[in-house]
Amino acid sequence: MPYDCSFLSDLEVAVSFEEGDLESHAADWGTQETDKKTRPDAVVRPESTDEVSTVLAAADDRGVPVTPYAAGTSLEGNAVPAFAGISMDLMGMNEVVDVRPDDFQIDVQPGVMGTAVDDAVAEYGLFFPPLPSSGNLSTIGGMIANSASGMQTVKYGEVGDWVLELEAVLADGSVVRSGSRAVKTSSGYDLKSLLVGSEGTLAVVTEATLALQGRPEQIRGGRAIFPTLDDAAEAVFDAVRSGVDVAKIELIDGLSATMANDYLGSDLPDAPMTFLEFHANHGVEEEVAFCESVFEEHGVERFEMAEEEEMDELWAARRELAFAARAWDPEQQPLHPGDITVPISEYPGIIRYAKELEEEYGLPVPCFGHAGDGNLHYSVLVPDDPEVREVGEQVYRDIVERAIEVGGxxxxxxxxxxGKREYLLLEHGDASVDAMRRVKRALDPNDTLNPGKMFPETLEGGRVRLDADD
Amino acid sequence: MPYDCSFLSDLEVAVSFEEGDLESHAADWGTQETDKKTRPDAVVRPESTDEVSTVLAAADDRGVPVTPYAAGTSLEGNAVPAFAGISMDLMGMNEVVDVRPDDFQIDVQPGVMGTAVDDAVAEYGLFFPPLPSSGNLSTIGGMIANSASGMQTVKYGEVGDWVLELEAVLADGSVVRSGSRAVKTSSGYDLKSLLVGSEGTLAVVTEATLALQGRPEQIRGGRAIFPTLDDAAEAVFDAVRSGVDVAKIELIDGLSATMANDYLGSDLPDAPMTFLEFHANHGVEEEVAFCESVFEEHGVERFEMAEEEEMDELWAARRELAFAARAWDPEQQPLHPGDITVPISEYPGIIRYAKELEEEYGLPVPCFGHAGDGNLHYSVLVPDDPEVREVGEQVYRDIVERAIEVGGxxxxxxxxxxGKREYLLLEHGDASVDAMRRVKRALDPNDTLNPGKMFPETLEGGRVRLDADD
Structure with missing residues (x-):
C-alpha cells in the first residue's frame, strides 16, 4: 500500500519522488526477474545524523515505514522495501571522519565503500581484514547491517568483530552510541553487537569506529587441484582441524570452474580446487609447506603457489562465480544463492549431500564458498518451468535444513x-525468535524500521506490531 | 526487604535457608568490610536447565528477585543480591557436556571453572585463550555474564569473542538458544552477544559452546624494567602501535612491585616493569627481538627472557597484586579496584594523570594492568578516616571520568x-542507557533478574520496573 510521504518535502533533507529513483530502490542484487518488486513511495538522501533523526522521528509519528538502502548489494532483499514507504539512501553519508593510525582505528559514515577504508589507511601500513568479496561495491553500513564477512574471515573473523563503536538512530529519532574506542569494555549491554546484523530493523547506523590491523609482511597465494570434490572438502576440513594458519581458503567445484571459464574466458582446470592465501610476519613458507603436506594426504594433484598476477586472475574467477552462474545457460537460471554455514567437521558431508541431490534430481548445483569457515554458497539451476522450479526450490530447502540439522x-x-524468513524459527526455535521479537518491539514499537523482514510472521504480509499480542 | 521464598520448597530443586549459605551469598570478592551486605532469603542450587527454568518462572510470577551466583569472584557486586530474594547458585551445573576437538569446540555448563576448560581439551593440543587471571577460581558462566577478559586479550580478544552459542533461561522461564556452532552466522539478532556482559539481568546462561585454539608451538616469556613509569607506558604504546605480536603485556608500577615483594616475599626490583609473553608457531625469537628494539627506544634498562619457572614466579606476583594491595599496610586500605580501559594512544596519559593525583593528594595509587589492551587497574589507598576516604573516592572518580573523556x-x-552504576550515563549518554532499559524491560518486564544493578536509577534503591514510565 502507498504511504503519504509529502511531509518529507517540509523537512531539511533531500527527497525524491522520481520514478527512476523509486524503481532503482525497489531491487537489490538478489532480486530476480520473476520477483514482484515493491517500490518505495519516496527516496530520501540524508547527509547527516541529524537528518536521519529528523526523517525517522517524522516517519515514526506517521506510521510510515523506512527501509535503509545503500549500495544494494544485499542478496536476500534486506534493503528492499516490503511495504513501500520511505527508502533511506545513505550513499551520501560517505565520509571518512577520522583515522587514528596509532590506535589502529578509523571512523566512517555508513556510505563509505569497503575498499575506501583500505585506501584511507594504506599509507599507515594498515588494512581492514574482514572485507567481503564485494568490498569494492558495497558499503560499511550495509556490511554492518547484514553482519557480513568475507574470504579472510577464516583468519580474521567477521566484520562485526572489527566494529568497536557505533552511532545509530533509533526509530523514534533518538541517537545512541554503543561500544567504546577502548578495545574492550564490560560497560552495560552490548547494543553495538545487537545492531550488527539487525538489517536495519532496529536502527540506522550513522557512524562506525572500525578496528584495523597492520598488513602482513609475507603474503603467498596459490591453488590446489583435487581428483574429487570430496577429496577437496576433506582436505579443507583437515587443514582447519590441523590448525594451518591460512588467511583465505576457498573451494569451488568442477562445475563452478567450468562456469567461470565460460564467463571470463579463463582457463582454469575444470576440476574441484581450492584457492589459498597465507598471511604472516614470519615463517609463511613453513605454513604453506604444512598445508601442502595435509593436502597430500587427501590426494592433491597439483599444489601451486602463484605470482601476484596469476592470483589476481584466480580471485577474479572466484569473485565472479555468482555472475557466472547466471550467465552460464540462458535456459537454466539459478535460484537465489545459498549461504549455509556448518561446523567445519560437517563441511564434507554437506557438500556430499548437495551433490547427491544434484544427481538425484538432475539439476545443476554448483558449489563454492569460504570453505575454511564452513560456509557453502550454492545455487540450484532450473529451467523456466514452474514444476521443475518447485523441485529446485525443494533441493535448495533440503540443503538449508540439513545445515541447520547438523548445528549450522x-x-x-x-x-x-x-529470502530466509522461513528458516528463522527452524534454526532458533520459538522462544528465541520470540525474544528477538520482544527486542524489536522494545526499540521500534511502531515497526517503522524495515518492516516485513526477518520475522516469520511477515511471510504472511504482516508487520511486527500487527502481530503483537500485547 | 525480605521476600517469602517458602514456595521454593515445593519445587524440584535443592534449596537452603541456612544462615551460613545466606551469608556466603551476600558477598563477592569486591565486598569490603565497610560495605552493607544484603543477604538473600534463600539459596537455590539447580542442577539442570529445567530446574533453572522452574525456579525463574515461579519467582517471576511472585515478583521475587533472582540473582545468579557462582564463584563470587566478581568485583563490583555483580553477583550479590541488591534486594534479597533468591540467590541462584550455579556451581552445581559444572559439567563438561561435550568436546568436539575437530571443530575446536567445547560445550560446558556455567559452573565449570575456567581452567577446567583448558584441562578438558589439553589432550587435543587445544586451549581457551581469553581466560581471565582468575581463571582457576572463576566460572565460565561468571565470565560470560561479566564479559570478562584476561592477560591474553591483547592477542586473542575477550571471553565473549570465543562464545559461539548460548543456552539461557529468560525471567519467565523460557529457554532460548542463540548463536550457532558454525563459526559465523548472520541469522537473526545476535542475542548471544546481548547476553554476554548483561550480568545476569536478562537471562541465566545454562550452557555455552566455546571456541578453542591450537596451542602455540613457541612460547617465550620475560620482563622488561624501565627507568620511569612513563617510559614503560610509552614503550607499551609503541609496541602495540608497531604491531608487535605479543600474547601478554602487563605493566606494573614501582609501588605495585614493592607491594608484591612484601606480600609474596619475592625479590622483584622495586621499579616500573612489564611482564611479557609471546606465542607463535614460527619466528618467536624475531618477535621478541622486535619488541626489545622498540623498548630500547624508550630506555629499557633490562629486557630479560626467563625460563618457565621464573615466569611462574613473575606471573604469580602479577596475579596476587590485588591481594598484595590489601595486605600492604593495615592502616591504609584500597578502595575498590579501578578497571578503566582507554585507546592505547591514551594509555601513557591516563597513567601520568593517576600519578599526578597520587602526588597531589598524597594517597598511594598503585597502578597495574593489561597494558596492551589499554586496561588500567588501580587502587586508591586510604586510612580509616571518612574525610580522607572522601578525597580518595574523588581521586578514584577523577580517573574514571578522565578515561571516559578520552574515549575509553x-x-x-x-x-x-x-560499583560503577554512576558512570553508565556519563559513558553512554541518556539515549543509549534508555535503549538498554527498553531491552531490559522487554526481556524481563517484572525486573526479576538481578535487580538493582547496572542502571543508574537503582542507585536510589529502585527496581527498573518501578521507574518505568510506560
Whole structure:
C-alpha cells in the first residue's frame, strides 16, 4: 500500500519522488526477474545524523515505514522495501571522519565503500581484514547491517568483530552510541553487537569506529587441484582441524570452474580446487609447506603457489562465480544463492549431500564458498518451468535444513532479509525468535524500521506490531 | 526487604535457608568490610536447565528477585543480591557436556571453572585463550555474564569473542538458544552477544559452546624494567602501535612491585616493569627481538627472557597484586579496584594523570594492568578516616571520568554491577542507557533478574520496573 510521504518535502533533507529513483530502490542484487518488486513511495538522501533523526522521528509519528538502502548489494532483499514507504539512501553519508593510525582505528559514515577504508589507511601500513568479496561495491553500513564477512574471515573473523563503536538512530529519532574506542569494555549491554546484523530493523547506523590491523609482511597465494570434490572438502576440513594458519581458503567445484571459464574466458582446470592465501610476519613458507603436506594426504594433484598476477586472475574467477552462474545457460537460471554455514567437521558431508541431490534430481548445483569457515554458497539451476522450479526450490530447502540439522546456520553472511524468513524459527526455535521479537518491539514499537523482514510472521504480509499480542 | 521464598520448597530443586549459605551469598570478592551486605532469603542450587527454568518462572510470577551466583569472584557486586530474594547458585551445573576437538569446540555448563576448560581439551593440543587471571577460581558462566577478559586479550580478544552459542533461561522461564556452532552466522539478532556482559539481568546462561585454539608451538616469556613509569607506558604504546605480536603485556608500577615483594616475599626490583609473553608457531625469537628494539627506544634498562619457572614466579606476583594491595599496610586500605580501559594512544596519559593525583593528594595509587589492551587497574589507598576516604573516592572518580573523556570505558572487564552504576550515563549518554532499559524491560518486564544493578536509577534503591514510565 502507498504511504503519504509529502511531509518529507517540509523537512531539511533531500527527497525524491522520481520514478527512476523509486524503481532503482525497489531491487537489490538478489532480486530476480520473476520477483514482484515493491517500490518505495519516496527516496530520501540524508547527509547527516541529524537528518536521519529528523526523517525517522517524522516517519515514526506517521506510521510510515523506512527501509535503509545503500549500495544494494544485499542478496536476500534486506534493503528492499516490503511495504513501500520511505527508502533511506545513505550513499551520501560517505565520509571518512577520522583515522587514528596509532590506535589502529578509523571512523566512517555508513556510505563509505569497503575498499575506501583500505585506501584511507594504506599509507599507515594498515588494512581492514574482514572485507567481503564485494568490498569494492558495497558499503560499511550495509556490511554492518547484514553482519557480513568475507574470504579472510577464516583468519580474521567477521566484520562485526572489527566494529568497536557505533552511532545509530533509533526509530523514534533518538541517537545512541554503543561500544567504546577502548578495545574492550564490560560497560552495560552490548547494543553495538545487537545492531550488527539487525538489517536495519532496529536502527540506522550513522557512524562506525572500525578496528584495523597492520598488513602482513609475507603474503603467498596459490591453488590446489583435487581428483574429487570430496577429496577437496576433506582436505579443507583437515587443514582447519590441523590448525594451518591460512588467511583465505576457498573451494569451488568442477562445475563452478567450468562456469567461470565460460564467463571470463579463463582457463582454469575444470576440476574441484581450492584457492589459498597465507598471511604472516614470519615463517609463511613453513605454513604453506604444512598445508601442502595435509593436502597430500587427501590426494592433491597439483599444489601451486602463484605470482601476484596469476592470483589476481584466480580471485577474479572466484569473485565472479555468482555472475557466472547466471550467465552460464540462458535456459537454466539459478535460484537465489545459498549461504549455509556448518561446523567445519560437517563441511564434507554437506557438500556430499548437495551433490547427491544434484544427481538425484538432475539439476545443476554448483558449489563454492569460504570453505575454511564452513560456509557453502550454492545455487540450484532450473529451467523456466514452474514444476521443475518447485523441485529446485525443494533441493535448495533440503540443503538449508540439513545445515541447520547438523548445528549450522541458514545464512553465514547474507542475512535473513525476506529470502530466509522461513528458516528463522527452524534454526532458533520459538522462544528465541520470540525474544528477538520482544527486542524489536522494545526499540521500534511502531515497526517503522524495515518492516516485513526477518520475522516469520511477515511471510504472511504482516508487520511486527500487527502481530503483537500485547 | 525480605521476600517469602517458602514456595521454593515445593519445587524440584535443592534449596537452603541456612544462615551460613545466606551469608556466603551476600558477598563477592569486591565486598569490603565497610560495605552493607544484603543477604538473600534463600539459596537455590539447580542442577539442570529445567530446574533453572522452574525456579525463574515461579519467582517471576511472585515478583521475587533472582540473582545468579557462582564463584563470587566478581568485583563490583555483580553477583550479590541488591534486594534479597533468591540467590541462584550455579556451581552445581559444572559439567563438561561435550568436546568436539575437530571443530575446536567445547560445550560446558556455567559452573565449570575456567581452567577446567583448558584441562578438558589439553589432550587435543587445544586451549581457551581469553581466560581471565582468575581463571582457576572463576566460572565460565561468571565470565560470560561479566564479559570478562584476561592477560591474553591483547592477542586473542575477550571471553565473549570465543562464545559461539548460548543456552539461557529468560525471567519467565523460557529457554532460548542463540548463536550457532558454525563459526559465523548472520541469522537473526545476535542475542548471544546481548547476553554476554548483561550480568545476569536478562537471562541465566545454562550452557555455552566455546571456541578453542591450537596451542602455540613457541612460547617465550620475560620482563622488561624501565627507568620511569612513563617510559614503560610509552614503550607499551609503541609496541602495540608497531604491531608487535605479543600474547601478554602487563605493566606494573614501582609501588605495585614493592607491594608484591612484601606480600609474596619475592625479590622483584622495586621499579616500573612489564611482564611479557609471546606465542607463535614460527619466528618467536624475531618477535621478541622486535619488541626489545622498540623498548630500547624508550630506555629499557633490562629486557630479560626467563625460563618457565621464573615466569611462574613473575606471573604469580602479577596475579596476587590485588591481594598484595590489601595486605600492604593495615592502616591504609584500597578502595575498590579501578578497571578503566582507554585507546592505547591514551594509555601513557591516563597513567601520568593517576600519578599526578597520587602526588597531589598524597594517597598511594598503585597502578597495574593489561597494558596492551589499554586496561588500567588501580587502587586508591586510604586510612580509616571518612574525610580522607572522601578525597580518595574523588581521586578514584577523577580517573574514571578522565578515561571516559578520552574515549575509553569505566570498566574493561569487571562490569558495572553496583560499583560503577554512576558512570553508565556519563559513558553512554541518556539515549543509549534508555535503549538498554527498553531491552531490559522487554526481556524481563517484572525486573526479576538481578535487580538493582547496572542502571543508574537503582542507585536510589529502585527496581527498573518501578521507574518505568510506560
Amino acid at each position: 546456520t541458514c545464512t553465514g553472511e547474507h542475512g535473513i532479509g525476506m | 570505558t569505566c570498566t574493561g572487564e569487571h562490569g558495572i554491577g553496583m
